[in-house]
Amino acid sequence: MHPKKQLPPGDSLNTRERILNSAEVLFAEHGFERASLRALTTAARVNLAAVHYHFGSKAALIRSVFEQRLAPLNAERLGELDALENAARGHPLPPAGIIEAFFGPVLRMSMDRGPGSGGHRFIQLLGRAHAESSPTIRDLLESAYIKVVDRFGTALRRALPQMPEKELAWRIHFMLGAMSYVIAGTDAVQ
Amino acid sequence: MHPKKQLPPGDSLNTRERILNSAEVLFAEHGFERASLRALTTAARVNLAAVHYHFGSKAALIRSVFEQRLAPLNAERLGELDALENAARGHPLPPAGIIEAFFGPVLRMSMDRGPGSGGHRFIQLLGRAHAESSPTIRDLLESAYIKVVDRFGTALRRALPQMPEKELAWRIHFMLGAMSYVIAGTDAVQ
DNA sequence: GTATGATTCAAACGCCCGTTTGAATTGCTT
């Protein structure tokens, strides 16, 4: 039957994890559409049908790879913003602090090139997702970000009350663009 | 036989042009891979095989769509840079002028939303190409840009001799990122 | 008007994809 387990059994995680790891690698390297389940399951030394058994569909696998890593990342962002707000005690926050709370966790994860940790790999994948056109991916990103964007937008608007809404929106757009481009990049620079 | 014409005959251009136009629209809207030749030829009210007759392959069609528009754009960029250099008479150029020579033509083309002209449409396509992962597209972009990047890089280095090479590279990277992100964007802002 | 080459067309080819199936195998429980 479909992924119904009666209990967390002994060690089915092995297959699941192997799929998740290979998926992260291949999605980051080739993009979500170009990386096929056949290539992926071969790399993971796992049967093709295992993806559907453990995840249900390719889209669901993408979602899993995504959320598994993005959730902690966004939690860290919100945590840093919380810390800033607690320290400010009601006063508006320093804009640079807000921006650092948003980009810091990503940049730190991107530097993390320890073997096995794969932080860098996931950030590459995140950059790829930003550049993706397919509605599936765009929806996924949006739903994962909506809470974060909302909190940070509010904080920035409060920190810069004199800045026109439009101008602020453009600046945020520019920042996001620079970030996603640099992150997705092929390390051409540096 | 394959695309060998004995003479520019009466009006074969009609089919070729219809394909090019539909290709630009659909590539810009859905990306190069997601837009299929079947969808494209249907939209152009043209037979499926006409693409291979007139262009040889999908990749060659992409190249044609691309070069047809990118060549004049890059010519304009280089022209503006030439004008700057002639006006400066050997002195280093104002950095803002260099940057305007590079981004100005794109931004102007992007604003051009007159029906039929399709400037905006092509710039969207250009943004999509920047975000693309496939080697075909990356190679295409690189070969189309290499001359421009070289000239502008030299000009910037000469205009900002005190700036470390690395720092300059990063700044260029950021600018390109912001541009491609904004341009490819779904007009979410503004 | 007929010959010739350019162009269009419907149909098929072969490939890769995500997904489904149903039978083996495995591992735990009793």
Place this chain on the structure above:
DNA sequence: AAGCAATTCAAACGGGCGTTTGAATCATAC
């Protein structure tokens, strides 16, 4: 040891893709 669900597996399904083919049509030159 038997039973049973969880898991693995090889094989196939159906569909979309870029491409090829070979005949039909069209336009031109003689």
